[in-house]
Amino acid sequence: MAWTRKHLLDLESLSKAEIVEILDTAASFKEVSGRSVKKVPALRGRVVVNLFYEASTRTSNSFALAAKRLSADTMSFSSSGSSVSKGETLIDTAKNIEAMGVDAFVIRHSAPGAPHLLARHTQCSVINAGDGCHEHPTQGLLDIFTIREKLGKVAGLTVAILGDIRHSRVARSNAHGLRKLGARVILAGPPTLVPPAIAAALGVEVSHDIDAVVEQADALNCLRIQFERKAGRFFPGVREYAAIYGLNEDRMKRAKPGAIIMHPGPINRGIELTPELADGDRSVILQQVSNGLAVRMAVLYLCMGVGAQSVAAREEVEA
Amino acid sequence: MPTLLLKNGRVFDPSSKLDKTADILIDLQSGTIEGIGKNLKPPPGAEMLDCSDLLVCPGFLDIHVHFREPGFTAKETIASGSAAAVHGGFSTVVTMPNTDPPLDNSSAIAYQYLKAEQAGMARVFPMGCITKGRAGEELAALGLLARAGAVGFTDDGACVNSSFLVRSALEYARALGKVVVEHCEDHDLSNGAVMHEGKVSAALGINGYPSAAEEIIVARDIRLAKLAGARIHVQHISAKGSVSLVREAKKKGAKVSAEVAPHHLLLTDECCRDFDANYKMNPPLREPSDLDACLEGLLDGTIDCFASDHAPHTTEEKSQEFVETPNGVIGLETNIGVLLTHLVHKNKLPLKRFVDAWTASAARVLDLPGGSLKVGGPADVTILDLDLRWQVDPARFKSKARNCPFAGWKLKGAPVYTLVGGKVFPAIGATMKVPAKQKSARSR
Structure with missing residues (x-):
């Protein structure tokens, strides 16, 4: 199937075919983790920002590593020690980071719907890494x-x-x-x-x-x-x-x-x-935890517009 | 003597059983109605307003609005709120005291009256607080508030949790001839909730506000009113259980009244699925069965009147995360259009009850002047075009705020003029541009 989504905000709105597409893509990426050089050039030159407003070990590191394995540049942001502690709103923070030229936000936030709000206000891909008690x-x-x-x-x-x-x-x-x-x-x-x-x-x-x-x-x-x-x-x-x-x-x-x-x-x-x-x-x-890495590679890969093609085909093009 | 003639309108006033094509002659000096009848002869030089094909009603009253002054003037001021009122077809409004500082003392009440007079548009009647600082701990100076002109007492936005204080307020208010007006919410049970508790809140992972949290206080206050021999008014009723409680109490002769907001008649909690804060208010949007119960209550008189709970907030405040944004939506400029379109024109609500619930019945709840067209009475008039087709565009509102849950709605019916003491204000049906195509449809 052709992947058309720019964001991954929740599973409620995905179709069965879309979920299967992510799982199958993840399966092909899992093989990459077994190689000695654990990297593909799929997202070379793209920038993924981790925007974490809540504590996280597994998810933030998993997303960061997933992005790196796809050759994307990564930035991370946490609410403590940033302008959020000075009272900046989510939208202002996101727009300022977006202005640096980034392609995707991976957001974790205590407020349900925060990723949906972000998706309405930025041009970037938005990946929900957990919004309150809503979805992950x-x-x-x-x-x-x-x-x-x-x-x-x-x-x-x-x-x-x-x-x-x-x-x-x-x-x-x-x-x-x-x-x-x-x-x-x-x-x-x-x-x-x-x-x-x-x-x-x-x-x-x-x-x-x-x-x-x-x-x-x-x-x-x-x-x-x-x-x-x-x-x-x-x-x-x-x-x-x-x-x-x-x-x-x-x-x-x-x-x-x-x-x-x-x-x-x-x-x-x-x-x-x-x-x-x-x-x-x-x-x-x-x-x-291991599988999480492959799944997140698949999600970033699909949502950041590379879509449709298989990993192998993509690598051929890049080569 | 300056005079205004409202010519050839359908004069419609349920309280005086008026429904006929007639003229209304207004003395602009005193701001009163001089005559109602067919083919009235105006004195030479009289101004004339052609009301052919228009419905000429008593001035509408919205007995629940927030004008945010003093304290939150970025959201609304008494001037901008008054402009929104007359633009939306309302000649009279009752303002809530949750300002900063709150209206818990007589000078704060006097301040709102002064600001309203300076604005010179709608008639503005402030309500005073039940408790000092709306803190729910000790009674505000109810007697002095009443003397300064407070038309009722409420801590709206918050419920007075202490039954002892509510009883005391009811007893005090009884002696003052005033009504205690309650925001019915058991805060311990609602527990900081931001939407109705049900299927949607369960799916969204949002802490829900069960209907029982409203019903418990409605039941309590009905009993306390009986104990005190006083009147209680239930604000913004939203749950079917509350409607049943008020109905049963009225049957037994309790002195209880209730109001309902248009959004609680037209919107459900499904609207919250996209986390759009323009559907977030307190009490929250509930389920279809609650909407049905509210409409039924309105039809059988359990619910006395409409009230918008016009609650302006800045766009910045409303663009935050859903759970973080303040509660409330604006209503003054859409109240009439949405109800005409979705209840009156769909034959769910008779026109007579619609007008009554915005006029005489609303005035009766708080013993306010107005609500009827009478010779010698104030020339407060709301003039409607029942067939005007228009689309809600918040950019055209006179309110400072844009937090409107009906943005983009296509409507049929709008206020075209609002008269306050004979002074004519163009309303939203007159100020917006009607597309040419719609104009011709209208003339057909």
Whole structure:
């Protein structure tokens, strides 16, 4: 298919074909990471700016490295120690950086819709790297990529997303993407951390019985409790949470033999997921991180206008 | 004696059961109506305004506007707000006291009256605060506020969370013959929410404001009003449960009234999907069933009147991230057009109820003068062209603000003149350019 989008703002608005296109493109980029020279010239001369208004380790580094592997120049910006602390607005900051001649913004922001706002006010590509509790499309894509890679397919699988659904952009992006590719999605967690209308909003199932969910799932994606978003107000305490809603070895005895355990990180070890499981055989957590790089290369490559052509064809042209 | 003759209009006043083609003669010296009747003979030299094919109504009142002065004059001033009012067809407005400083003392009330007089356009009646500094902690000087001319008391923008204070305010207001006017929101339950809690907020990952947070306070205040034997007015009703509560209370004879804003009758939370801050206000846009309930309440009299909650903000403020932008949208210059187009012309709301809810019923809620056409009464008149086709272009507004949720809407029906004490102001239907094609369509 011909890729036509300039921005990646959310998975809700993508078609199944577009999601598959990103996953397939990512698969071809994954091969690049295995080479001794891990670089292709696809975005040579282009500039990608990381605009991070919220803390990030994985995502910001993953995007920066993805851009570098595509030979783009990169700049990074974080809200502390910048003009934001002097009260500059998002739009002003972005327009000033844009005036330096950049091609894409990768933005993380605590406000839902901040990437959408940016896309309305700049000429650059805008890639959403997490907007509040709304979406985190590249995390959703890398999770789906990992499921497809490990389990060989997505359609027909049951994927359970466990924990702090209320505050999770990862849950929302996963739900949209997985549903479009034909998976069954169950969101499970304490009633107060699963917003009342979310089943209807996302076309998913909701459960508060983790044992029952564990038995059915082919993939279990554990979410971090977002204490920084005051998630602690919504349940009585972490000990109770771990006992009733956390994933532990005892509970995993009920799981299907091939079920995988995922986590977008960072992990609250011993709360939503025990260290034994996080580091155990079923865990694909580090593969998720590796795959994230390939997915982000694919997203930058497609959205920055190179589109359509395969990686190989592109390299030929560049050569 | 200077005189103005409104010639040959369809004189339409539900409060005096008037609906006939007639003339209105206005004494410009006193600003009062001298005669209403067929073929009135004006004195020589009288000015004349041809009202053929136009609807001549009592001056419309918008009992809920924010004019931001003192304190936030970049958003709106009393002068720009008054200009927007008459441009939008409103001869009278009631201003909310959430200025800086707030209208919690008599000199602040006097200041707004002075500014309004200097502007010399719409009649402006300020409301005073219920609590000092709108802080919700101690009563403002309600007696002195009333003496200075406050037409009611509210902490609008915030609810008075203390039931004790609301009771005290109600008792005090009863003795003053004034109404306590409440922004109904249980802030603990709404918890800093920025949109309605439902499917859309769940999908967007935005903290939602459940309808129950409004309903709880509506229920509480109805009970407190009964306890105090006083009148309570529910501002900007938005949830179907609130409409039911007011309906039941009225049946039992409670002294409760309610207003509804055009956006709560015409727009739903689906509008927030693109994170456009021009759909962000408090109370928030809710669901289709809430819109239906509000319309039903308007039709059966549960809801007494319209009010726009005209809430101007600068374009800079409204271009921030959705969750960061201040609440509120403007309404003065679109109120009439959007309701005529989407309710009256679609036969969902009788013209009579439409006019009544902007005139007599609005005046009655706060015991304001006006709202009817009477010989000897003030010559406050709103003249409408029910068939005029136009498109909302915020650039043409007299308001300083552009935060309009109806930008670009194609409408049928607009105010063409607003008279305040006989003084004629062209309204939006007269000041905009009508494309030639539409003009000919109109004359057909």
